[in-house]
Amino acid sequence: MLELRDVQVAFDGFRALDGVNLTVPEGELRFLIGPNGAGKTTLIDVVTGLTRPAAGSVRFAGQDLVGRKEHQIVRLGVGRTFQTSVVFEELTVVENLDLAASFREPLWALTRRRKGVSEAVAESLARTGLEALAERPAGVLSHGQRQWLEIGMLLAQRPRLLLLDEPVAGMSKDERERTGELLTAIAADHTVVVVEHDMDFLRRHASTVTVLHEGRVLVEGSVDEVSVDPRVQEVYLGRRADDTVGERS
Amino acid sequence: MIKRHLPFATVAVIALVAAPLLLEPFRLGLLAKYLCYAIVALGIGLAWGKGGMLTLGQGVFFGLGGYSMAMYLKLTEAEGGLPDFMVWSGVEELPALWVPFANPVFALSMAVLGPVVLAVVLGTLVFRQRVRGAYFAILTQALAAAMVILLVGQQGLTGGTNGMTNFFELFGQDLAEDSTQRGLYLVVAGVLGVLYLATRQLVNSRYGRLLVAVRDGEDRVRFLGYDPALVKTVTFAASAGMAGLAGALFVPVVGIISPALLGVVPSLELVVAVAVGGRHVLAGAVLGAVVMGYAKTAFSEQFADGWLYLQGALFIVVMTLASKGIAGVAQTVAGRLRSARAT
Amino acid sequence: MTAFLNQLPIGLSIGAVLMLIALGLTFTFGQMGVINMAHGEFIMAGAYTAFLLQDMVLALPAAFLVAGVMGLILERSAIRHFYGRPLDTLLLTWGVSLVLQQLARDLFGAPNVQVPAPAWLSGGVGILPYNRLFIMGLAVAGVVAVWLYLTRTGLGRRTQAVVQNRQLAATSGIDTGRVDMLTFFIGSGLAGVAGVALTLIGPVGPALGTYYIVDAFLVVVAGGLGQLRGAVLAALGLGLLNSYAEFWSDASLAKVIVLAAVIAFLQVRPQGLFVLRSRVLT
Numbered sequence: 001m002l003e004l005r006d007v008q009v010a011f012d013g014f015r016a017l018d019g020v021n022l023t024v025p026e027g028e029l030r031f032l033i034g035p036n037g038a039g040k041t042t043l044i045d046v047v048t049g050l051t052r053p054a055a056g057s058v059r060f061a062g063q064d065l066v067g068r069k070e071h072q073i074v075r076l077g078v079g080r081t082f083q084t085s086v087v088f089e090e091l092t093v094v095e096n097l098d099l100a101a102s103f104r105e106p107l108w109a110l111t112r113r114r115k116g117v118s119e120a121v122a123e124s125l126a127r128t129g130l131e132a133l134a135e136r137p138a139g140v141l142s143h144g145q146r147q148w149l150e151i152g153m154l155l156a157q158r159p160r161l162l163l164l165d166e167p168v169a170g171m172s173k174d175e176r177e178r179t180g181e182l183l184t185a186i187a188a189d190h191t192v193v194v195v196e197h198d199m200d201f202l203r204r205h206a207s208t209v210t211v212l213h214e215g216r217v218l219v220e221g222s223v224d225e226v227s228v229d230p231r232v233q234e235v236y237l238g239r240r241a242d243d244t245v246g247e248r249s
Numbered sequence: 250m251i252k253r254h255l256p257f258a259t260v261a262v263i264a265l266v267a268a269p270l271l272l273e274p275f276r277l278g279l280l281a282k283y284l285c286y287a288i289v290a291l292g293i294g295l296a297w298g299k300g301g302m303l304t305l306g307q308g309v310f311f312g313l314g315g316y317s318m319a320m321y322l323k324l325t326e327a328e329g330g331l332p333d334f335m336v337w338s339g340v341e342e343l344p345a346l347w348v349p350f351a352n353p354v355f356a357l358s359m360a361v362l363g364p365v366v367l368a369v370v371l372g373t374l375v376f377r378q379r380v381r382g383a384y385f386a387i388l389t390q391a392l393a394a395a396m397v398i399l400l401v402g403q404q405g406l407t408g409g410t411n412g413m414t415n416f417f418e419l420f421g422q423d424l425a426e427d428s429t430q431r432g433l434y435l436v437v438a439g440v441l442g443v444l445y446l447a448t449r450q451l452v453n454s455r456y457g458r459l460l461v462a463v464r465d466g467e468d469r470v471r472f473l474g475y476d477p478a479l480v481k482t483v484t485f486a487a488s489a490g491m492a493g494l495a496g497a498l499f500v501p502v503v504g505i506i507s508p509a510l511l512g513v514v515p516s517l518e519l520v521v522a523v524a525v526g527g528r529h530v531l532a533g534a535v536l537g538a539v540v541m542g543y544a545k546t547a548f549s550e551q552f553a554d555g556w557l558y559l560q561g562a563l564f565i566v567v568m569t570l571a572s573k574g575i576a577g578v579a580q581t582v583a584g585r586l587r588s589a590r591a592t
Numbered sequence: 593m594t595a596f597l598n599q600l601p602i603g604l605s606i607g608a609v610l611m612l613i614a615l616g617l618t619f620t621f622g623q624m625g626v627i628n629m630a631h632g633e634f635i636m637a638g639a640y641t642a643f644l645l646q647d648m649v650l651a652l653p654a655a656f657l658v659a660g661v662m663g664l665i666l667e668r669s670a671i672r673h674f675y676g677r678p679l680d681t682l683l684l685t686w687g688v689s690l691v692l693q694q695l696a697r698d699l700f701g702a703p704n705v706q707v708p709a710p711a712w713l714s715g716g717v718g719i720l721p722y723n724r725l726f727i728m729g730l731a732v733a734g735v736v737a738v739w740l741y742l743t744r745t746g747l748g749r750r751t752q753a754v755v756q757n758r759q760l761a762a763t764s765g766i767d768t769g770r771v772d773m774l775t776f777f778i779g780s781g782l783a784g785v786a787g788v789a790l791t792l793i794g795p796v797g798p799a800l801g802t803y804y805i806v807d808a809f810l811v812v813v814a815g816g817l818g819q820l821r822g823a824v825l826a827a828l829g830l831g832l833l834n835s836y837a838e839f840w841s842d843a844s845l846a847k848v849i850v851l852a853a854v855i856a857f858l859q860v861r862p863q864g865l866f867v868l869r870s871r872v873l874t
């Protein structure tokens with residue numbers, strides 16, 4: 001479904017991605033890990049059109065993504081969240097979700113008032129458990145709730161591929177637990193790629209893991225395979241203590 | 250439902266019934282002028298307040314509307330001959346640009362379409378390249394500056410610094426008659442009312458939510474599958490169209506259009522008015538334009554020089570102390586009252 | 593051909609004046625996110641300083657000081673509360689600009705005044721009149737001084753650090769408040785010097801600044817924020833374009849052509865000639 005071939009990205013001479021090859025088949029829940037600066041977020045940026053690769057190809061469902069604008073890629077069915085969640089604080093939770101759900105409608109159709117709650121929005125509300133907060137402005141949400149709203153907005157878009165950038169960063173233990181369940185539920189009927197630092201979270205919820213290191217794919221395999229791989233232990237697990245902080249990589 | 254429309258209905262009755270009955274013709278004419286500015290302010294409230302696009306060039310669109318109307322008026326009065334100012338500046342043949350403006354439908358359409366087209370072109374070029382915020386403000390201001398120099402320089406086409414004045418009749422009605430002016434006032438007030446309702450509808454629709462989202466997080470909106478450049482261009486064009494229509498109404502009401510009415514300073518003055526009234530609320534923008542228009546007249550009558558000090562000072566005060574303007578203060582007060590009553 | 597060449601010193605000197613004006617703007621904009629519309633009135637203040645002193649040599653440092661101190665007062669009293677809110681500062685400083693213009697009208701009268709050029713600046717070599725050469729010299733000196741300040745002094749390097757990343761600079765112990773004050777002082781002072789330069793090619797009036805501020809902002813837009821190289825090149829480009837557009841079409845179309853050129857340029861380089869690279873999603 002998602003296929004990256006030889007993708008290279010350079011920022012002022014620094015190679016953020018140095019020939020990455022990655023294939024994510026349909027229906028898979030894939031975790032992307034790696035130490036800071038490994039290129040995890042850059043990889044998501046490349047897929048979603050925020051960063052243009054210097055070389056290589058990015059294909060999604062048979063279509064080339066390189067050179068397309070961000071909103072066009074979304075329209076092909078690729079959605080993402082951001083590390084620091086950006087929700088629209090002045091709009092209510094429902095309005096945020098509704099906005100995410102209606103991008104396929106022509107612009108003029110939006111000039112009418114919203115009547116009730118569409119099916120996609122109701123489903124997102126139910127899945128993220130934000131029903132009680134539906135009419136509150138997003139500005140009053142807690143950090144964890146914002147992350148859920150962001151995931152809910154992603155769901156409301158009804159994408160075919162979801163890219164989540166550190167969805168549990170900064171969350172409490174309970175919130176992590178709930179996010180994990182949400183993720184598992186979503187993965188049941190979506191293709192999902194998750195960037196995550198947290199090893200406990202990974203062990204509990206991940207099936208297939210890709211480890212990035214210095215802009216290249218180091219290892220790919222199941223959690224158990226990856227965590228015993230000596231190369232991974234050297235570059236990643238050995239430095240686990242400072243990586244759990246969850247900075248932008 | 251009734252309660253929600255009550256404030257608007259009250260204002261509408263006062264504006265449409267009470268004002269024409271109670272005000273002497275001179276004052277009614279002034280009010281009509283402020284209401285023309287209020288139409289421009291409504292557009293600024295939409296583009297800036299809701300959409301975050303600080304446009305410092307609304308005077309340009311206002312001017313395009315005004316000049317379109319003025320050209321029509323001049324041509325009807327010339328009755329096939331040349332407009333007076335052309336004769337004075339030695340033009341011998343009617344310029345080709347002027348010819349179609351003898352048709353009132355064409356002139357009125359151009360008053361709105363001209364600004365819309367210019368805004369679409371500018372918006373497409375600028376927003377698609379993600380030029381925004383202060384850059385956009387600077388470009389629109391440069392547009393206003395360039396427009397004035399162009400109008401002043403093309404004396405034979407535009408009447409130069411003096412612009413165009415001495416209009417006598419509109420659609421066969423004598424512009425000097427009180428009844429004509431009262432009718433014009435009602436038209437201006439009616440147009441403002443209709444545009445206000447339409448804009449409010451737009452702001453409250455899902456499009457309005459999208460607009461706010463573009464204002465607060467343009468880059469995020471892209472990842473919701475929308476093209477912010479399109480949303481911004483459409484909104485900017487709507488505000489330009491309103492300014493153009495306001496300009497077309499302004500000309501028969503006030504009886505003059507000239508570069509001094511649409512340059513950098515008048516464009517900024519209207520933005521100031523919107524900020525004073527409260528940019529976050531459409532009604533605030535409208536109110537601001539009327540209040541500032543009235544204040545300007547009142548002070549200029551008393552002591553002309555003082556107005557610039559006052560306007561400057563007022564603006565510094567509003568920006569530093571009450572950035573949400575009159576509407577913001579009113580909301581705060583209303584909120585306090587409500588919570589006081591609740592306890 | 594002669595007419596074409598005659599236009600060259602005119603374009604270069606307009607470019608030189610724009611350079612002096614835009615240097616301050618590009619750094620206050622790039623470093624503090626401030627759009628200072630009152631910058632034009634610092635030009636005017638510099639020009640009136642020259643008018644009061646009637647002595648070019650004395651006027652230059654005096655105008656630098658007068659305009660610089662005005663900038664400092666404005667920064668400390670109002671603008672520093674508005675950092676990073678360019679649109680709000682734009683409107684706020686426009687209010688200041690109105691007040692300053694009216695003040696000038698009350699102090700010096702509304703009609704324009706003329707500052708007699710010193711005898712040693714009359715005449716010229718070939719197609720280069722001395723007064724325009726002098727203005728170009730001023731701009732070169734101003735640019736070199738700013739460049740030396742930015743690259744050779746500790747404070748200047750700190751300024752560059754603040755331009756690139758304010759938070760990082762602040763956490764590494766740089767007193768950003770002091771850097772901001774100094775930037776404002778120098779930038780405003782240079783506008784004052786530009787004002788003195790303008791007395792050599794035209795009359796002085798309360799609205800002097802308004803004729804140049806819009807073009808100077810276009811220089812900032814085309815050159816890229818906080819970019820010395822960008823400001824220099826864009827100022828020269830716009831100055832030359834201005835004078836040749838007037839020469840080839842008529843004067844009333846020149847500004848339209850310049851604006852169209854800037855917008856066309858932004859299609860290729862939306863963030864101006866030079867850009868500070870960062871990965872932050874704004």
